[in-house]
Amino acid sequence: MPELPEVEVTRLGIAPAITGLRLQRVRLGKPLRWPLGCAPELLHGRVITGVRRRGKYLLLDLDQGAVLVLHLGMSGSVRILDKDNPPGPHDHVDLVFADRLLRLHDPRRFGALIYADSSDAPHVHKLLVKLGVEPLSEQFSPQTLKTGFQGRSVSVKQALLAGDVVVGVGNIYASEALFLAGIHPKTAAGRIGPARLAKLHAAVVQVLAQAVEKGGSSLRDFVAADGSHGHFQLSAQVYGRAGQPCRVCHAPIKHIVQGQRSTYYCAQCQH
Ligand SMILES: [Zn+2]
Numbered sequence: 001m002p003e004l005p006e007v008e009v010t011r012l013g014i015a016p017a018i019t020g021l022r023l024q025r026v027r028l029g030k031p032l033r034w035p036l037g038c039a040p041e042l043l044h045g046r047v048i049t050g051v052r053r054r055g056k057y058l059l060l061d062l063d064q065g066a067v068l069v070l071h072l073g074m075s076g077s078v079r080i081l082d083k084d085n086p087p088g089p090h091d092h093v094d095l096v097f098a099d100r101l102l103r104l105h106d107p108r109r110f111g112a113l114i115y116a117d118s119s120d121a122p123h124v125h126k127l128l129v130k131l132g133v134e135p136l137s138e139q140f141s142p143q144t145l146k147t148g149f150q151g152r153s154v155s156v157k158q159a160l161l162a163g164d165v166v167v168g169v170g171n172i173y174a175s176e177a178l179f180l181a182g183i184h185p186k187t188a189a190g191r192i193g194p195a196r197l198a199k200l201h202a203a204v205v206q207v208l209a210q211a212v213e214k215g216g217s218s219l220r221d222f223v224a225a226d227g228s229h230g231h232f233q234l235s236a237q238v239y240g241r242a243g244q245p246c247r248v249c250h251a252p253i254k255h256i257v258q259g260q261r262s263t264y265y266c267a268q269c270q271h
Pocket of ligand 1: 246251
């Protein structure tokens with residue numbers, strides 16, 4: 001599943017390629033998770049004025065304050081192609097400009113493209129309103145975690161994953177950040193002291209920023225006709241390494257399930 005770093009790299013890849021361009025045509029394939037919300041023809045002639053990201057949503061700003069919200073779902077990826085490039089069976093959105101197109105390729109069709117008159121429109125607002133602080137923004141601080149976790153008995157792993165305190169810390173990144181911070185994933189979120197929360201804050205920023213940086217090397221693939229991109233190989237410390245030796249202390253990495261999601265950790269390094 002595309003996580004926040006992949007979506008941020010997608011934003012960095014497509015923003016320079018489509019900002020300022022006028023939409024000539026919108027081609028839709030099979031139905032996606034949510035409908036577009038307007039007749040595709042209504043978008044003809046509209047101009048893309050910028051590309052923002054909120055959590056895992058890409059916001060393609062249009063003139064007059066309107067917005068196209070793009071979500072990659074479970075298996076979606078976006079590329080910029082020549083405008084005459086024929087769609088394949090899993091290509092379900094083409095935003096066609098004068099000389100190029102932006103294509104959403106989404107085999108499982110959990111992704112979506114949604115139109116709204118403004119980002120405050122109720123059907124878009126409800127997607128964005130519950131999102132926590134952006135982890136790669138200046139608003140994210142140790143205090144964010146302190147305030148957000150206060151009094152909560154849920155495990156810190158699940159509190160991170162919930163996305164209402166800090167957004168976009170997906171399953172892999174939560175395990176990795178907790179390892180870096182030396183915090184046991186089952187620790188009650190509200191019981192972690194300020195010094196350890198400061199470590200956790202730094203660890204979250206580090207794992208996500210590293211993933212975005214790694215993805216940066218794939219930026220040119222967004223405009224290559226046969227390029228593939230999307231999921232970055234993270235050099236995981238713990239994730240997916242059950243039974244293998246911890247890279248720090250050599251104890252075998254443990255695997256547990258929390259809220260139906262896999263968690264990996266080192267029982268020696270994380271308390
Ligand atoms: Zn260890």
